[in-house]
Every structure is written in structure tokens, then in C-alpha cells.
Amino acid sequence: MASKFINITLKIWRQKNSKAKGALETYTLNDVSTDSSFLEMLDQLNEQLINEKQSPIAFDHDCREGICGMCSLYINGRAHGPDTGITTCQLHMRMFKDGDTIYVEPWRSRAFPIIKDLMVDRSAFDRIQQAGGFVSVNTSGRTMDANAIPIPKADADKAFEAAACIGCGACVASCKNGSAMLFVGAKVSQYALLPQGKVEATDRVLNMVRQMDEEGFGNCTNTGACEIECPKGISIENIARMNREFLKGALTKA
Amino acid sequence: MSKLNSRIPEGPIAEKWTNHKNHMKLVAPNNRPKIDVIVVGTGLAGASAAASLGEMGYNVKAFCFQDSPRRAHSIAAQGGINAAKNYQNDGDSVYRLFYDTIKGGDYRAREANVHRLAEVSGNIIDQCVAQGVPFAREYGGLLDNRSFGGTQVQRTFYAAGQTGQQLLLGAYSALSRQIGLGRVKMYHRHEMMDLVKIDGKARGIIARNLVTGELERHSAHAVVIASGGYGNVYFLSTNAMGSNVSAAWKVHKRGALFANPCYVQIHPTCVPVHGTNQSKLTLMSESLRNSGRIWVPKKKEDAEAIRAGKLKPTQIAEEDRDYYLERRYPAFGNLVPRDVASRAAKERCDAGYGIEANDTNEGVYLDFASEIKSKGKQAAYALGDHDPSEERMIELGKKWIEEKYGNLFQMYQKITDENPYETPMKIYPAVHYTMGGVWVDYNLQSTIEGCFVTGEANFSDHGANRLGASALMQGLADGYFVLPYTVSDYLANEIRTGKIATDSPEFDAAENEVKETIDRFLNNNGSKSVDHFHKRLGLIMWNKVGMGRSEQGLKQAIEEIGLLREEFYKDVYVPGSSDEMNPELEKVMRVADLIELGQLMAVDALHREESCGGHFREEHQDSEGETLRDDENFKYVGAWEYNGSDSKQSTLHKEDLNYEFIKIAARNYK
Numbered sequence: 001m002a003s004k005f006i007n008i009t010l011k012i013w014r015q016k017n018s019k020a021k022g023a024l025e026t027y028t029l030n031d032v033s034t035d036s037s038f039l040e041m042l043d044q045l046n047e048q049l050i051n052e053k054q055s056p057i058a059f060d061h062d063c064r065e066g067i068c069g070m071c072s073l074y075i076n077g078r079a080h081g082p083d084t085g086i087t088t089c090q091l092h093m094r095m096f097k098d099g100d101t102i103y104v105e106p107w108r109s110r111a112f113p114i115i116k117d118l119m120v121d122r123s124a125f126d127r128i129q130q131a132g133g134f135v136s137v138n139t140s141g142r143t144m145d146a147n148a149i150p151i152p153k154a155d156a157d158k159a160f161e162a163a164a165c166i167g168c169g170a171c172v173a174s175c176k177n178g179s180a181m182l183f184v185g186a187k188v189s190q191y192a193l194l195p196q197g198k199v200e201a202t203d204r205v206l207n208m209v210r211q212m213d214e215e216g217f218g219n220c221t222n223t224g225a226c227e228i229e230c231p232k233g234i235s236i237e238n239i240a241r242m243n244r245e246f247l248k249g250a251l252t253k254a
Numbered sequence: 255m256s257k258l259n260s261r262i263p264e265g266p267i268a269e270k271w272t273n274h275k276n277h278m279k280l281v282a283p284n285n286r287p288k289i290d291v292i293v294v295g296t297g298l299a300g301a302s303a304a305a306s307l308g309e310m311g312y313n314v315k316a317f318c319f320q321d322s323p324r325r326a327h328s329i330a331a332q333g334g335i336n337a338a339k340n341y342q343n344d345g346d347s348v349y350r351l352f353y354d355t356i357k358g359g360d361y362r363a364r365e366a367n368v369h370r371l372a373e374v375s376g377n378i379i380d381q382c383v384a385q386g387v388p389f390a391r392e393y394g395g396l397l398d399n400r401s402f403g404g405t406q407v408q409r410t411f412y413a414a415g416q417t418g419q420q421l422l423l424g425a426y427s428a429l430s431r432q433i434g435l436g437r438v439k440m441y442h443r444h445e446m447m448d449l450v451k452i453d454g455k456a457r458g459i460i461a462r463n464l465v466t467g468e469l470e471r472h473s474a475h476a477v478v479i480a481s482g483g484y485g486n487v488y489f490l491s492t493n494a495m496g497s498n499v500s501a502a503w504k505v506h507k508r509g510a511l512f513a514n515p516c517y518v519q520i521h522p523t524c525v526p527v528h529g530t531n532q533s534k535l536t537l538m539s540e541s542l543r544n545s546g547r548i549w550v551p552k553k554k555e556d557a558e559a560i561r562a563g564k565l566k567p568t569q570i571a572e573e574d575r576d577y578y579l580e581r582r583y584p585a586f587g588n589l590v591p592r593d594v595a596s597r598a599a600k601e602r603c604d605a606g607y608g609i610e611a612n613d614t615n616e617g618v619y620l621d622f623a624s625e626i627k628s629k630g631k632q633a634a635y636a637l638g639d640h641d642p643s644e645e646r647m648i649e650l651g652k653k654w655i656e657e658k659y660g661n662l663f664q665m666y667q668k669i670t671d672e673n674p675y676e677t678p679m680k681i682y683p684a685v686h687y688t689m690g691g692v693w694v695d696y697n698l699q700s701t702i703e704g705c706f707v708t709g710e711a712n713f714s715d716h717g718a719n720r721l722g723a724s725a726l727m728q729g730l731a732d733g734y735f736v737l738p739y740t741v742s743d744y745l746a747n748e749i750r751t752g753k754i755a756t757d758s759p760e761f762d763a764a765e766n767e768v769k770e771t772i773d774r775f776l777n778n779n780g781s782k783s784v785d786h787f788h789k790r791l792g793l794i795m796w797n798k799v800g801m802g803r804s805e806q807g808l809k810q811a812i813e814e815i816g817l818l819r820e821e822f823y824k825d826v827y828v829p830g831s832s833d834e835m836n837p838e839l840e841k842v843m844r845v846a847d848l849i850e851l852g853q854l855m856a857v858d859a860l861h862r863e864e865s866c867g868g869h870f871r872e873e874h875q876d877s878e879g880e881t882l883r884d885d886e887n888f889k890y891v892g893a894w895e896y897n898g899s900d901s902k903q904s905t906l907h908k909e910d911l912n913y914e915f916i917k918i919a920a921r922n923y924k
Binding site for chain 1: 302305306309320321322323324325326327329330339341374377378379380381382383384385386388389390391392393394395396397413414416418419420423426427428430431433434440442465492494495496528529531532533534536537664665668669671734735738783785786827829830834835837838
């Protein structure tokens with residue numbers, strides 16, 4: 001890799017805690033390797049801030065390989081920044097030019113309150129999952145042999161594609177309505193497509209949607225921004241499938 | 255001298271677990287809600303344990319430092335999970351999985367634990383499928399398998415290159431169900447700060463709410479530690495940024511022995527280091543070795559030309575490539591175990607054949623060109639084209655590769671800006687997994703009563719080297735199928751205890767100690783960041799306690815880490831306060847523990863005068879560079895007792911390993 005070094009200006013959202021008022025602050029950072037990831041660039045900025053005895057920027061991150069879903073960030077007006085099919089931790093500085101000004105904001109959504117700086121609280125997603133995102137089977141291991149029910153490869157593949165969701169919340173942050181329907185649709189679809197999930201499919205979709213509404217997420221108006229910004233390419237077909245399941249459930253349960 | 259009772263049940267190996275289960279004590283369903291259990295960590299081991307114990311009816315509190323239990327680093331496991339199902343009819347069995355694991359661990363694991371693991375492995379797959387885990391399937395609708403290192407059968411179940419994610423989401427769904435039912439209370443963004451012991455028993459923890467900074471007291475009748483491994487002692491590793499040893503280390507400081515700390519797995523296929531600001535290394539799954547061939551140029555001048563950018567790997571003729579694993583280990587080829595593959599890469603790079611233009615010229619190729627062609631040809635035949643052109647084969651072959659490994663290829667491309675469909679991947683070994691951990695007996699209980707340790711945090715199943723796709727198997731086996739029995743057996747004596755108060759002197763003392771440590775760091779007013787010290791620790795560890803270890807290097811490491819510790823306490827600077835979200839404060843507490851652990855790893859490596867698995871002492875190798883074990887003197891688990899922050903003072907205890915069912919032999923993959 002032929003690394004280059006660039007100098008950049010950053011406009012970063014700073015907010016002391018959930019109650020404080022926040023503002024964009026300006027920082028300059030020199031000698032950023034274009035082989036660095038975006039988060040390594042933030043590490044470098046934090047190291048600089050710490051050496052100057054200033055308060056470092058708080059941001060969520062963990063695996064740094066695009067799978068844990070913990071990193072977030074709205075970068076230059078896009079969830080996970082100006083590349084597609086990746087999370088912020090997989091975004092590399094080679095996507096930026098020397099002299100660029102980069103805007104970094106937290107996810108913006110009523111259902112994701114800010115904890116500090118760029119960190120938000122996404123526990124609403126956990127509560128939706130707790131409302132029905134599972135198969136009610138106990139963990140004894142004594143169910144039936146794993147190969148007892150053949151599942152058509154196409155169905156298994158589709159379920160897997162839906163299950164690839166990492167729960168980062170980019171869909172919510174990108175949606176003008178703050179809707180979580182791509183996230184919920186993906187989970188509902190994964191189970192609805194598999195024979196193991198079909199048994200309680202109706203209760204699941206009704207319960208998850210109820211919780212989603214209680215958390216304050218908006219509705220879907222088919223803009224499709226979520227699908228474009230989703231780092232895992234989750235399809236909005238899953239929203240259609242969830243709507244179908246929901247209607248079916250609402251009609252038969254009521 | 256030994257204080258260690260491994261509590262291995264009597265009887266033939268295949269009957270031990272069944273007999274043991276039949277004779278363990280039970281807790282009646284009406285008593286279970288009166289009993290509290292704490293589970294620290296929500297990866298595969300922790301989430302499965304918390305879900306299972308909650309489902310049984312115990313009152314469970316689960317803790318994770320991440321913003322959600324679903325983020326635990328099990329999520330990043332890529333390639334697969336082993337199970338002795340023998341669906342492929344290629345000679346697999348419980349015995350074979352047991353044997354491969356013992357041999358893979360270089361005869362340094364406990365037979366009884368490993369056999370139990372192999373026994374329950376099949377149920378894991380049944381369980382996961384029942385939970386809706388979307389494993390890869392064949393066109394007939396049945397589950398697909400692939401091969402992993404150190405085996406000659408296909409027993410690995412997978413979900414593309416995201417098996418860990420799918421399994422963890424399965425365990426997380428089971429956990430979520432219990433949280434929804436109110437049987438598990440989840441504390442996310444909480445970190446365990448200390449273990450509270452009362453009358454010698456584990457009775458609770460001090461936790462810090464990472465959002466508010468508040469210290470909290472939580473009591474319980476048993477504590478399960480499932481906090482993962484300690485690879486981040488090297489700073490650069492494939493672990494997540496937050497992965498740490500602190501929960502396990504706190505238990506160690508309270509009296510639990512820490513076993514085999516020097517057994518570290520360096521994974522052969524990771525993206526090579528690229529620069530000084532790098533924060534972590536990224537794994538390229540072992541499953542890629544099913545399809546990729548590892549090589550370096552045969553001629554040094556070719557390697558030099560590649561590093562200088564004057565030659566491309568695709569320009570090197572077939573006869574000028576050294577497929578060194580196929581050359582040295584024809585029986586297993588590219589699928590030798592990880593420790594063997596890593597050392598072989600280091601050997602070639604040390605000899606001057608490395609192809610990466612980084613500071614150390616460390617890198618080798620993982621090449622998919624032959625697989626692309628052969629799979630493309632198969633695909634063409636399946637489509638009725640029995641005379642496909644070269645382009646057609648390559649086109650179809652790339653499609654096949656994309657379906658199997660698409661996410662890995664994309665990850666690689668994003669990191670390196672090179673297209674691995676067109677040019678071979680560059681890879682090099684990196685720290686990945688730690689076989690050592692808190693010493694536990696057959697019941698997974700540490701030397702502290704009521705404190706159980708599971709998953710990567712314990713030492714139990716992988717000996718000196720873990721086989722690929724076995725960590726997921728162990729985590730889920732322990733959590734779903736072992737702990738529910740063994741923890742209940744322990745809790746049967748607790749039904750009359752009643753709620754444990756948190757206002758006791760023991761809780762006071764533990765909380766005060768945590769407070770003092772926090773205040774000390776915040777008021778230190780040093781001049782260097784936490785990362786500064788962590789990186790220096792990592793360099794010492796990688797250079798002297800890494801892939802090759804020598805007496806001289808280890809002695810230096812022990813001294814250097816001792817000095818680093820002193821400097822760290824004098825000069826580390828931590829901004830902010832204790833009553834807010836403060837990531838630097840979280841880090842400093844973790845690095846303090848990693849420094850003590852790092853020194854203990856060097857002490858352990860120095861004392862173990864042999865080479866085995868991931869522990870390679872340069873003084874102990876044969877003429878071909880293979881490991882030389884010393885079974886006469888070192889066929890034991892080395893478990894260390896804490897005697898203060900200077901790990902040179904730790905006391906060694908030994909658990910002898912008896913091989914009654916497998917004949918101990920030199921490990922041979924040739």
C-alpha cells in the first residue's frame with residue numbers, strides 16, 4: 001500500500017451529556033495516513049487532544065471490522081460516511097483529500113438519545129428484540145436433529161441475508177421519518193422465512209411492531225434511504241414482507 | 255504442593271459426563287427464583303449461560319460493557335463451528351473430534367473436558383437450528399459443511415464468513431427472550447470492577463455504570479465470568495478494542511489461579527500491519543485455507559522485486575513459487591493447525607522471502623487462482639458446458655468464491671484497496687485467541703467457590719493450541735449444556751442462604767478499593783496517554799513473548815514490563831472525571847491489569863522449558879524447526895497464584911495431565 005499523508009479540518013459534534021446543549025467544534029489534524037481507518041483518524045485526534053489536556057471525543061466502536069454494529073457516525077451528511085456497503089470502522093481516509101473539511105455528527109433520531117458527543121443510546125433496538133425477536137424454544141439442545149427439516153437453499157439464503165443485519169441503526173439515522181422498519185423487517189423476515197420461526201410468526205410481528213411504535217420510531221414512506229445506507233445491504237423487500245406478515249396477523253388475530 | 259483438584263469423574267471417558275450429570279444435585283423449580291446468579295459478559299458463553307440459567311428459573315443478572323449484549327466479540331468469529339455430526343459420511347465421530355482436539359492442543363488439554371465437549375457438540379447444531387440460525391445449506395436443503403485446520407474430515411458448520419455473528423444473534427435471541435420474560439435483568443454499558451468474596455465464596459460484584467460513572471453493588475449466590483480472552487495485551491490483535499482481561503484478572507487477584515497464560519494463538523491469516531497509527535488487525539478466516547494456497551517466491555530476488563513494487567505476484571511463474579505448507583506438510587497441506595502455519599510463515603519471512611513492503615517485510619500470499627478455475631470448471635459442467643473457455647471458468651469461479659467468502663473479500667478490499675479476486679491476498683500471522691485463562695475444574699468452577707469461568711476466559715479445552723471453529727463450539731457447549739448442571743449442583747447448597755445483603759463490610763471494602771484506584775488515576779496528573787503505555791506493552795509482548803520466545807528475550811521482557819508498570823503508575827494521564835462517560839478511565843483500568851498479566855505471561859513462558867502448540871521456545875525445536883515437547887517434565891497445567899502486582903512473585907501450582915484414553919505422541923501433520 002502506498003500511503004500518503006493528508007491534513008484535514010474536522011467539525012465534530014460535542015455534547016457533554018444527554019441533558020447538555022451540544023455544538024459543532026472545529027479541529028485541525030495533520031499527517032493523517034490515507035491507510036488509516038476513519039476511527040484510527042479519530043484515535044489520532046484524541047491522542048492529540050489528550051496531549052493538550054483537552055477532553056477527547058467520545059464515540060462508540062468495538063470490533064473495528066464491520067460486524068459488531070457498535071460504530072455509528074454521520075459523516076458529511078451520510079450514515080457511515082461516503083463509501084457504500086461498509087461501517088464507519090471500515091471507512092478509510094483514502095476516501096478524503098488533503099485540505100478537506102469533514103463534518104462528524106451522531107446518529108440523529110428521537111429514539112436514539114445522545115449519551116455524550118457522538119455516542120447514542122440504541123437500547124430501543126434491544127427492547128424490540130426482547131418483545132418478540134426469537135423462537136420460543138428452550139436451550140436444552142434436545143429439540144430434533146438439525147437435519148430433520150430440510151430447508152430450501154433459497155429460503156435459507158434469504159433468511160441469512162436478512163439476519164446479516166448488525167443493528168447499527170444507520171437505517172433509522174438515514175430515514176427522514178426516523179423509522180426502524182428495515183431493522184425490524186429484517187428480523188421478522190429471518191424467522192418468517194424459516195420453518196422454525198413460522199410457528200409464532202404472527203405473535204412475533206405484532207409484538208415487535210407494537211414495541212417499535214412505543215419506542216417512538218417513525219413510519220415507512222418508501223423512500224429507500226435506509227437500504228442505500230445500510231452497511232450490510234439489507235433489502236427493503238424485508239419491510240414489504242413484514243407489512244405482509246403484520247397485516248395477516250392483525251386481520252387474523254383481531 | 256498442588257492445591258488443584260480437577261474433580262474429574264471416575265469411569266470410562268465416554269460415560270463420565272453422563273454419570274456425573276446423573277449424580278449431581280438439583281435445585282427444585284420453586285427454589286430457583288430465590289437464588290441470584292450473576293453472569294459477566296454476553297458473548298457466546300455468557301449469553302448462552304445467562305439464557306439457560308434464566309430459563310431454568312434462577313434470578314439472573316447479566317452484564318456487558320458494550321451498548322448491547324449483541325456486540326460481544328464472538329460476533330466477529332468468521333469461519334464456523336465444529337460438531338461431530340458426520341453428516342458428510344467421511345469418518346467423523348465423537349472420538350475423532352475428541353482426538354483431533356487433544357492432538358491439536360499438542361497434548362496439553364484435559365481429556366475429560368475435551369471429550370465432554372465433543373459429546374455435546376452435535377446438540378449445539380440442533381439447538382441453533384431450532385433457534386432459527388440460518389446455517390449454509392446444500393441444494394437438497396440439508397446443512398453444508400467445510401474443513402478446518404488440523405482435521406481430515408468436514409465437520410465445520412457455517413453461515414458464509416459470519417458464523418460467529420449468526421450464532422451470537424441466536425444466543426442473544428434466547429437471552430432477549432429471557433429478558434423480556436423478566437428472568438434475566440440486563441445491565442449493558444456496565445463493567446465489572448471487582449469480585450466480592452464473603453467467607454471465601456463469590457458473593458457478588460462491584461460494577462461501574464459506564465454512562466453515569468456510578469459504582470453499583472450486586473450480590474449473588476454464584477458468579478459466572480464469561481469475559482473472553484486477553485489477546486489485547488499485544489495492543490494489536492484481532493480482538494475488539496474493548497476486549498480485556500479485567501474481569502478474569504480481578505477474580506485472579508481475589509484468589510483464583512490463572513492457568514497457562516503463555517498459550518497464545520497467533521492466527522496465520524490476517525491482514526499485515528500497515529502503519530504506526532493502526533489500532534487493530536483483521537482476520538481473514540481460516541476457512542479461506544479450504545480454497546486458497548499459501549506461497550512466497552522461491553527466489554529471494556523475486557521477493558525483493560515484489561517489495562520494491564517492480565514485480566506483481568501474478569507475474570511469478572508457477573515453478574518459481576514456494577507453496578511451503580504443501581511442501582513441508584503434504585498430508586494436511588494448507589490446512590495444518592494455526593500454530594504450525596504461523597511459524598512456517600515467520601520462518602519464510604525471517605529467511606528473507608516476505609512479500610509485504612512494511613517495516614519488517616512480513617507478509618505471504620494466499621492465492622485463490624487455482625480454486626477459481628477449478629470451481630469455475632465445476633460450475634460450467636453443472637450448467638451443461640463441458641468445454642468452458644478460460645474466461646468462462648474464471649467468471650463462474652469468481653461467482654462461487656463470492657458466494658462462499660464474499661464478505662471476507664469485501665473486508666479485505668476495503669482495508670487494503672486491492673482486489674483479491676484478481677491478485678492474491680497478502681497475509682501474515684496476528685494475535686487472535688488465548689488458550690490460557692482462569693483455572694477451572696471439570697465443573698468449570700475456579701479455585702474460588704461459587705465463581706465459575708467459561709468460554710475463552712477459562713483455560714480448559716484447547717491445551718496449547720486451539721483448532722479452528724472450536725471456540726464457538728466451546729462457548730456454546732459450556733453455556734447451554736454444562737453450566738446449567740454444574741452451577742445448579744453448587745446452588746443446591748444455597749437454597750437456605752436467602753438474599754445476600756450488599757451493605758456488608760466486604761462490599762464496603764471492595765467498593766472503596768475501586769474508588770481509590772479510580773481517584774488515583776484521575777489525580778495522577780501524568781503526561782502520557784493510556785494508549786502510549788498500551789502500545790509499548792504490546793511491542794514488548796510481540797517481540798519477546800510472541801511467535802518465537804527465548805530465555806534471554808523473556809528475561810528482558812519480565813524486567814521491561816516491570817519498569818513499564820512503574821512508569822505507567824507515575825506518568826499516565828487520564829482526563830475527565832469519574833461521574834461521567836469516560837472512555838479513557840475505562841481504558842486505564844484495563845491496561846493496568848494487562849500489564850500485570852503480560853508480565854505473568856512472560857514468567858510462565860520462561861518457566862515452560864519446552865515448545866508446545868502456540869508456545870514456541872527457540873531453544874526447543876528439532877532440526878526441521880518443529881516443536882519439541884518435554885512430556886516428562888512439563889505434562890501439566892501451570893496455574894499461577896497472585897501475590898501482588900509484580901508477577902515475578904506469583905506462585906506456580908501444577909495439575910498433572912493424565913492421558914488414559916489417548917496415547918500421547920509427537921504431533922505430526924506431515
